[in-house]
Amino acid sequence: MKKLGAGVAVAALLVVTAGLTGCGSGSTTGAGSASAADARSAPAGTRYPVEVANCGRTLHFDEAPARVVSGWTTSTELLIELGLTDRIVGQYNTSSGTPAAKYASVEAKLPALGTGAPTREALLAARPDLIWADGSYLFDGRQLPTIAELAAQGTQVMILSGFCTDDATKATVRDVDTDLTALGMIFGIPGRARQVQADINERLRQVATKIQGRDPVPVAVVATYQGTVYTYDGVYTDIARLAGARNIYAGTLPKGKYFSELSVEDLISKNPGTLVYLLSGSETEAEARKFLTSRLPTVAAVRNNRVFFLPQSDSANLAGVEGVTKLAAALHA
Structure with missing residues (x-):
């Protein structure tokens, strides 16, 4: 999400979008429910290297990332839901939202690199293999290294799919589908990603049924x-x-x-x-x-x-x- 003007940033999302709340009731299991073994090992049929399309770029992974930095509260929550808590070595933009009750205790234990943008030093000290960012705006070569510079040193940057161009006007609820598929491939947990996706589909189906004809x-x-x-x-x-x-x-x-x-x-x-x-x-x-x-x-x-x-x-x-x-x-x- 693109950096907003002073003051308006608070009204605009403490954004985004944005704190972000979790799944609530439904078939999705508890926070961090996928086992650590599931998160570390690729299921039968998954082969590395894998390549994933993201915002007009191709991300390449020779193995599942072991060290992840999250750039948005809701992104941290989705990583937790996928059972990847042990991979998260840092989070920034922590003021982007109050963690949902379902994830709050877990998030509180994760290293915070900044309530807003991280410093270059803090980000690099975390030694991430993957940064899941809220937009590309920080990676300008001045505040943070460019995406190309990070890739050259082995750090891939994945942008929230709804904010590929730092244009929040184009974001939709179902952007999560694209990111879930990508994360399932990147971490070798497509089955877990499908479980979360199935829960999303069912929750939105129930709403659609409720409002049908109104x-x-x-x-x-x-x-x-x-x-x-x-x-x-x-x-x-x-x-x-x-x-x-x-x-x-x-x-x-x-x-x-x-x-x-x-x-x-x-x-x-x-x-x-x-x-x-x-x-x-x-x-x-x-x-x-x-x-x-x-x-x-x-x-x-x-x-x-x-x-x-x-x-x-x-x-x-x-x-x-x-x-x-x-x-x-x-x-x-």
Whole structure:
């Protein structure tokens, strides 16, 4: 995810997408449930070297990576879900979201290389074989080595597939499919990756069945930061769509922007009947309700208590799926 401007970064995802929550109920087993042996050894039929396409590049692996650095909270959670906890030697952008309860105790024990971007020294000291990054923007040869420089020294960089061009407007909930397939190949655990994929498919199938035949609920997706209201498009519009809603601000933001400042007057004028409020960082529902009541008391959603809350970081990987299921349950109770 591309570096955002000061202040807006908090409102935009403490992003992304984004903390990201986990899978919740469903067939997926507990955090880190795949055994260490499964993670270390390739199943019958898997052969190295393997090559994986990622964001227009080909990543080459002579063996499964033993040392992984994760660049996003939700990416760390997916690695844990795949049983790869013992491979994670560092994580950065740890402020991108509060770990879901399912993964929090595990994540707390993992080395943190930075609440935001890591320093060059911290990253290289971790000696990663693989960096799973939130975008390419850090690898500019100044802040961090370039992707080519890292590859030359044996470190592959995989970018979240929804952010290949650092353009969050193109991200979708189902980008996780691409990354799951890639991770299954890279680590020689395609069976475990398929299990997680099957759980995702089933959870989204249940939502689709629940909302079948219902008209999409018009919603405004909003968040606030230091008294300013923002609206969101991109993956949040996709979350709303899959949950049986229609983001009324979708397609109205400036080109290339997945979030934008929103005037209070415009929101009052559109008078949406439902708000999807994205909570950032440690912001509480009570704090958000107090702001909405004081600044937007005439908006129908506020008057009628039709405000539904999601963590702002419910956007990528398993958390995007969690966002869909939580929003669908709230909208179509």
